[in-house]
Amino acid sequence: MASSSHAQSVAGGTRFLEAGSGEVILFIHGSAETAEVWLPQLAAFAASHRPLAPDVTAADAVAQLRRLLDDLALASVNVVAQGDGGAIALALAAAHPQRVRRLVTIGFEPGAAVAPRLLCPVLFMPAADDERSVTAALSAVLSERLSRFDNRELRTAFGSFMTGVTIVTTAGVDGQPRGFTANSFTSVSLEPPLLLICIGKAAASVDVFSRAEGFAVNILSEAQKDTSVLFASKRPDKFEAANWRPGPFGNPLIEGSAAWFDCARYQVIDAGDHIILMGHVQAFSYSDANPLGYARGHYITLGLEQAAVNAASSASRTVVGAILESDNRLILLPDPARPDGLVLPEVGRSGAHGSASQLHDLLTREGMDATLGFLFAVFENPESREQCIYYRGEALLHARGRTVLADFEDIPWDRLPDEATRSMLRRYAAERKIGRFKIYSGDHRQGLVKAVD
Numbered sequence: 001m002a003s004s005s006h007a008q009s010v011a012g013g014t015r016f017l018e019a020g021s022g023e024v025i026l027f028i029h030g031s032a033e034t035a036e037v038w039l040p041q042l043a044a045f046a047a048s049h050r051p052l053a054p055d056v057t058a059a060d061a062v063a064q065l066r067r068l069l070d071d072l073a074l075a076s077v078n079v080v081a082q083g084d085g086g087a088i089a090l091a092l093a094a095a096h097p098q099r100v101r102r103l104v105t106i107g108f109e110p111g112a113a114v115a116p117r118l119l120c121p122v123l124f125m126p127a128a129d130d131e132r133s134v135t136a137a138l139s140a141v142l143s144e145r146l147s148r149f150d151n152r153e154l155r156t157a158f159g160s161f162m163t164g165v166t167i168v169t170t171a172g173v174d175g176q177p178r179g180f181t182a183n184s185f186t187s188v189s190l191e192p193p194l195l196l197i198c199i200g201k202a203a204a205s206v207d208v209f210s211r212a213e214g215f216a217v218n219i220l221s222e223a224q225k226d227t228s229v230l231f232a233s234k235r236p237d238k239f240e241a242a243n244w245r246p247g248p249f250g251n252p253l254i255e256g257s258a259a260w261f262d263c264a265r266y267q268v269i270d271a272g273d274h275i276i277l278m279g280h281v282q283a284f285s286y287s288d289a290n291p292l293g294y295a296r297g298h299y300i301t302l303g304l305e306q307a308a309v310n311a312a313s314s315a316s317r318t319v320v321g322a323i324l325e326s327d328n329r330l331i332l333l334p335d336p337a338r339p340d341g342l343v344l345p346e347v348g349r350s351g352a353h354g355s356a357s358q359l360h361d362l363l364t365r366e367g368m369d370a371t372l373g374f375l376f377a378v379f380e381n382p383e384s385r386e387q388c389i390y391y392r393g394e395a396l397l398h399a400r401g402r403t404v405l406a407d408f409e410d411i412p413w414d415r416l417p418d419e420a421t422r423s424m425l426r427r428y429a430a431e432r433k434i435g436r437f438k439i440y441s442g443d444h445r446q447g448l449v450k451a452v453d
């Protein structure tokens with residue numbers, strides 16, 4: 001059942017067969033076998049992975065395999081070995097622990113010689129009589145049993161790192177400009193001037209970017225949220241819908257960006273399900289536009305955060321409050337001014353000048369451990385001349401105390417102090433359903449809070 005879809009190449013002095021694309025599985029055969037013994041697995045895994053089967057011939061097989069990985073710029077791989085190829089695989093993982101992600105041996109008896117230094121998960125599978133059961137067992141192992149983390153959780157944890165937002169573009173190899181939104185940008189070196197971005201192997205343009213002579217990184221400004229959404233889409237007409245011009249090195253520059261860097265390709269590095277593109281900066285420019293921010297899956301506009309700070313310091317009366325959730329329920333407190341009335345946790349209502357630190361003190365006094373992650377609304381109440389600033393976040397309740405928890409479907413609207421609070425909470429309740437929050441600012445009149453974007 002040999003497949004014709006594999007290719008044969010030579011790298012680092014070693015002949016190997018390969019197929020597919022994506023995460024690499026290195027198949028190591030046993031003695032008295034050749035790479036061809038893995039043809040059924042090459043065919044079976046080509047759709048989901050990049051199976052790669054070398055002829056392991058050198059006396060020092062570990063050095064031979066290391067040369068092969070180096071030559072193919074493969075930082076780390078999954079390894080599957082059969083028979084006494086298992087000993088080579090273990091030796092490879094022991095000698096180069098960073099380069100073997102997971103290891104599976106089939107029909108290999110490790111005895112007492114298992115290297116204690118192995119960092120990767122290892123599975124010793126018994127020999128199987130037929131190819132199909134080998135392939136089925138390997139599929140299960142590679143997709144599930146050795147996967148250490150829940151990827152959604154991992155992505156959320158990575159997303160705690162606040163970043164800017166860029167659009168990475170290239171003139172391409174076929175004259176067709178390509179581009180995608182990326183927050184994996186990192187400045188790398190001043191001498192020589194280097195930067196990097198990571199592109200997922202599932203991106204439509206990954207092949208073009210990995211072969212292109214160069215690429216440009218456009219650092220987006222606050223006004224370019226829509227452009228970010230456009231370039232994060234799969235729309236084929238991204239460049240027709242955007243304002244851009246060719247940069248000095250030929251790659252598209254998006255108009256209105258806070259900064260741009262036009263780069264020549266410096267290095268392309270294989271890295272798991274992504275490719276690292278390192279660029280050598282050929283030209284760059286920047287403006288004083290505020291950069292767009294991104295954290296935990298949401299856009300952040302620093303200018304507005306600053307506006308809140310400025311407003312708070314210039315207004316004579318400032319109310320600072322929070323829309324806080326505990327266990328998916330809204331936190332309210334009794335209103336000292338109205339019997340049976342409820343208010344959001346807030347300071348400054350009594351005419352005093354509220355501040356974020358006073359709000360923190362209030363929350364602590366009321367038994368809450370709150371994370372005030374993001375600004376939610378900034379508006380001025382012209383009647384009371386109060387500047388109102390509300391944050392949103394989560395709170396842990398140490399003690400129930402005076403807090404009242406309300407379900408979002410059942411908010412006690414008539415117990416809230418004014419239309420401003422009701423209007424803001426209606427919007428909050430609607431936005432939390434879709435998990436996308438906007439920031440509101442402007443004058444507050446008749447309970448209206450204006451959307452910024």
Ligand SMILES: Cc1cc2nc3c(=O)[nH]c(=O)nc-3n(C[C@H](O)[C@H](O)[C@H](O)COP(=O)(O)O)c2cc1C
Binds near residue numbers: 180202204234
């Ligand atoms: C804020 C944000 C940041 C992103 N960062 C990256 C990134 O660093 N690398 C990446 O490959 N995709 C990233 N994406 C996803 C790509 O923009 C998206 O997959 C896009 O469709 C790829 O374009 P293409 O498939 O047309 O090539 C990001 C998306 C958003 C909204």
